[in-house]
């Protein structure tokens with residue numbers, strides 16, 4: 001009898017919860033799963049967070065406390081995105097419900113005060129607020145307050161794809177990052193320089209190298225023989241110039257060479273894919289599908305690759321590449337470009353395919369927008385990721401694809417364990 005009453009109770013509860021779900025237009029998330037996900041100390045696979053610094057006394061008095069983005073950003077990244085209010089509330093104790101200049105300035109003052117108070121501990125404090133344990137920082141070098149084991153270095157390697165001086169600003173900048181200033185005497189010597197640098201980077205604590213080459217050319221890196229690469233190199237040494245095709249040939253060769261050597265050093269190779277941070281970036285040349293012949297190269301099987309930003313808007317193409325044992329994808333940048341619901345769709349597709357290969361990442365980066373800067377982006381992107389993950393996993397549970405226990409396990413893998421395994425973290 002008692003048993004019967006209980007089951008009636010359960011039935012009633014089930015009907016009630018169904019009713020609640022059907023009247024609510026919001027997609028529902030299993031509450032306790034979300035709570036469990038919020039407690040996971042994450043590993044951020046890709047970000048450009050800044051070191052600690054002492055703020056200038058004039059900073060808080062700026063007439064435009066919200067600042068300006070370098071071009072008209074997509075909606076969620078705009079400084080007026082009301083979601084930032086919540087970030088300010090949590091991070092700086094912001095009490096207003098609007099962004100008027102006076103109120104925002106008050107928020108900025110609170111932020112700069114905190115920055116001063118925390119000193120070199122500020123970068124770690126920001127990570128704590130977002131529940132991030134370890135972050136991979138893609139930067140020329142780590143700075144004050146960015147120390148291992150929490151801050152891990154990912155240097156930019158593109159400069160080595162350009163052994164010859166160039167007038168193009170971006171190429172000049174890339175070359176400067178790796179300290180290239182003179183013409184190498186020959187390809188063999190140049191390859192040796194690269195090998196040594198990779199070794200130095202590894203010894204200095206780097207866990208991966210990053211290529212942002214999609215900002216300069218498309219990602220189709222053909223297989224090129226040593227002879228062909230040597231011929232281009234010698235042509236340049238004789239004539240002081242080579243054709244665009246020859247430049248591509250040499251870059252193709254050097255890219256695969258670096259990927260191979262990085263693998264030998266135990267450095268993971270990060271490749272920017274999908275949209276870029278400027279309106280006239282060549283999106284179609286940044287499709288991860290273009291990397292397939294390189295992923296299939298039998299001489300690169302010792303190298304682990306990460307498709308950074310998960311290729312968006314080519315997230316399906318990025319996802320399908322996860323079938324290759326040495327290919328991973330992070331969903332950085334999608335975390336602030338896309339809505340929580342849209343991101344959950346991407347995650348569900350990937351989770352149903354190769355969940356062991358998915359990495360959380362924010363792509364948090366600085367701008368001249370004091371209250372929509374790396375800190376706020378980091379906080380917001382992490383929250384979006386946790387919610388999107390909870391939503392995708394709830395839907396998979398409802399569809400009978402996974403158990404509640406597996407849902408939590410998958411969340412742990414995506415937010416932390418997959419990265420820990422890939423980079424050998426957590427052994428400190």
Ligand SMILES: [Zn+2]
Nearest residue numbers: 046047048363
């Ligand atoms: Zn980035």
